[in-house]
Amino acid sequence: MIRTRLGVVKEITGTRKGLTECLVEAAGEIQRAVNYDELTGQLQAGDQVLLNTTAVYKKLGTGGFHFVMANLSRPEKEVQPAGHIMKMRYSPCQVKVLSVEDPDSPHAAVMQQTDSLDGTPVIIGTLHSMLAPAAAALKKLGGGRLQVAYLMTDGAALPLPLSKLVDELKAKGLIQQTVTCGHAFGGDLEAINIYTGLFACKAVAGADVIIAAMGPGIVGSGSRYGFTGVEQGEIINAVNILGGRPIAIPRLSFADARPRHRGISHHTRTALGRIALTKATVTLPKLAPDKMETVLQQLEASGISQKHQIAVLDAQPALAALQEYNLQVTTMGRGVTEDPEFFLAAGAAGIYAADILSGSKSADSTI
Template identity: 65%
Template sequence: MIRTRQGRVLAVNSRRSNLTEIKVQIPGEPEQKAYNYDLLTGPVDAGDTVVLNTTAVNKKLGTGGAHFVMANVSNPKHNARQSGHIMKLRYSPCQVKVLAAEEPDSPDAEIIKNTTSLDGVPVVVGTLHSMLAPAAAGVKAATGGRARVVYVMTDGAALPLPLSNLVYELQTKGLVDATATCGHAFGGDWECINIYTALLTAKAVARADVIIVAMGPGIVGTASPLGFTGVEQGEIINAVNILGGRPVAIPRISFADARQRHRGISHHTITALGRIALTPCTVVLPELVDTGQRNLIQDQYSRAWPVDKHRLAWANGRPALEELDRRGIRVTSMGRTPADDPAFFLAAGAAGIYAAGLIHSGIEAGGQ
């Protein structure tokens, strides 16, 4: 059940498009942080009385240590966005109306309707939100910043794109040029109903040279073979092939994660690409200094699925990390930096660099 509490807004910590971070006081509790999604609940200011969803913080779940505003009692009648007929978070207390890019009232509806193929656009597919930054940096590094990168956020984890500090920084600093949110995810530059129309929107409307697809912050996982939201990687690869794109998979690789199932190539990658993906992609492995690590991931790859199922390529992901440093972007994944777990970030960077090499090539790049 949802745990709700009423609190008073003590201060506004920060504002950006559709997201306000506030400090709140709940009677009998210490001051705490909360997020207000302006698109859902309107503007909020110091002194307002708000209804808060406190469930995750009370359960000590890993959702950023913040409450979420469900309603602003002091300002219950805000001006909702008028256009659009598509509801996201449907039939929930937080359902929100959006103008979907493909619906008739959208100025982009006709071009999306008439676009049936990705025409070979490279699509980098990741499983963790933290893969986005090095992948985008890899594309930019390999093209001298000229390639246009569009990020498609799925609804596999966090649903509101404005929650992502990372996306905000990547757009501000020029590594991501535009965004689209699909399924029940919302808050992108374009709203889309599913992954297929999101990919077509990214290509035909947002004019992507490279599309990067990954969920938002907060992957859900268990120790069970299929019980994690990253299985969507395989489904997205299928969608990219259906639409005539060129899918490039980021393998989840780590030598710092203490869990054996994530050592080397994670079971997430082996499951998503081995069991869920029914169509081929290029799997890009990073060039690693440590020969033992390189040999392990090569051996894991050789046993993960039939040898002719996917294409294998190797690429140097280091220029991607250098590009992040050059732009002053600090990245972490599960609290680990590139210095702590270089293989993880090099894998994502290598995929971006490889995808950049496919731009306008007209053919599927090599591999083995």
């Protein structure tokens, strides 16, 4: 069920493409709220709004803000004429987009003609925080020449404008284009599913490298399959079906207190060991001998090392790139200092992809 409250916009505190942040007065308190401009239009101080307050009330991990469901001061909105595809279909928030497959799209013809990724490297992550080290490594090792497209799936947040990280990466030139697929929306390009999303990255955005991962706000549980990031296995299959080159980022940590996430997370072991039916390259950073032994044992026991190629390489340049581009990224509240292996693993994938495109080889070993 949804918990709703009426509120009044007191102050606009920030804007970026597709999103407005504000302070609202609700139930006698001043609280933060987010408005998606494509759904509920523009806001201004004094507007009366209907708020979804469920997540804050339940103390869920949404950053401590409400979501504007409707602007009651200006309730009527005009739908733009282009596009026939609805996302978030049959919900009160369904939104119309011009997808790349749509006959009215200027990209429809090239999409019809595209049937292969032609070996394009596709880095596949599970957490949104993996995006920054992978993109930073690509920028640094690729000499700034690579065209990088981010394909955001609908495994977590559906509106891309929620991601401050993507906004920052685009502003700093680490990502050139964004594509949102499935029910995710708000990218530079819209696509119906993961397959056409990948083609849009390659054929329309002109990507040399694609990074595919969900947006912020992943859903997880203690069960092996109860995690939206297991989509990693299905994306690997899709990339191989389309003739791309999948590079999988393992979720790696020695800082997480939960035993199931120590070393290679049990969710990664499920996605790569059980769900992926086709081969990928799984990149690992160099680790201390005891940590590497733990990881290799997990890869063996889960069947990952038998099914996939494992590449081990020095990923320290990725951490240097994060610092060089002043990216202050965290995962589960932990930064690079607290959880270096997580960021090294994601950065290793970016380094490996850059090496593929340059023809060099930085992997010390493959398994």
